[in-house]
Amino acid sequence: MTVPLVRAHGDAFTRGQAHGATLADGLRDFLGDRLARLNALSPAPLTLDALRPELARYAAAIDEQTPELGAELRGLAAGAGISVDEAVLLQVRRELLGYQKLPTMGDCTTYARAGRHPVLAQTVDLNGDLDDHIAVLDVRAGPRRSLVLSFGGLLGYLGVNSDGLAVGLNLVLAGRWRHGLTPYLAIRHLLDTAGTVAEALEVLRGLRLASSRSLTLCDPGTTAWVEVAGDELRVVHGQESAHTNHFLHPDLSAQDELTVFARNFSKLRLKTCQSGLDRLPVQASTEDHFALLSADPVRVAGTGDIRRERTVAAVVLRPGHGELHVRPGDPATSPTETFVM
Secondary structure, three states: OOOOEEEEOOOHHHHHHHHHHHOHHHHHHHHHOOOOOHHHOOOOOOOHHHHHHHHHHHHHHHHHHOHHHHHHHHHHHHHHOOOHHHHHHHHOHHHHHOOOOOOOOOOOOEEEEOOOOOEEEEEEEEOOOHHHHEEEEEEEEOOEEEEEEEEOOOOOOEEEEOOOOEEEEEEOOOOOOOOOEOHHHHHHHHHHHOOOHHHHHHHHHOOOEOOOEEEEEEOOOOEEEEEEEOOEEEEEEEOEEEEOOOOOOHHHHOOOOOOHHHHHHHHHHHHHHHHHHHHOOOOOOHHHHHHHHOOOOOOOOOOOOOOOOEEEEEEEEEOOOOEEEEEEOOOOOOOOEEEEO
């Protein structure tokens, strides 16, 4: 599997147009596959017409909080030959599914280390078999440039920018999900507008997110994980950070909606990740990090059920060098592909 690189430079509309045009055939095929595979995952059938009022509310929230990304979305639609509603749908698939309807099992293991050799690494655990729609975006937005991992037309997911800020994420389940800025787009906004962990936290505090998440931030000086549930946000700094899918901050842990079985698995992955990170030397190679990400239970194997999360990629970000390394699909069997700013 070769991961396509999308060069998205210029003004916001032009960036989106380049993204859409580069992946046009794949994005139209994806939308035509059971409505971006939502109908393979949702317990009740969904149609674009029925979703239009919801999509309009999400689009309004995107335009209000991040007008540049709103313009980029319209460019994506124009470049791919799809409607703006379809472009918005690609950004909010996870929010449309919600979590009351779709309990999670695996959903990413993330860790970061600051210092002379800063690194942020994680598995990407998703349902929907999305490893066939993976891409890397080379984004130039204003003075900053970013390498961003994307799935199926997403403008953001995780990534690293030219200032040396890296951002990863984990799903956590709490609070009332609502119309707002999706965490994926929030991460892209952080990469576009912030150069350090401190700056990213300041930007993040001003956003109204649509759904609960934990974000992991890393620059050469520090790391932090941030748990967001509704309007509540909690931050813990450290030279190293690790997170899976249960809330770690005591202020939010009582709200955790993860099932007991899934929480136990999340705790096992966190313990395994922390132990593996303790054994990795500061100067560990990219392949050393992939070895940790590829080992069970950090790597979540597939069961053949499209509704179940499995590891569809593993990523090692090198903030000090502007590098994104990815193993698409099962990281235990796929080769490393490297992208450099």
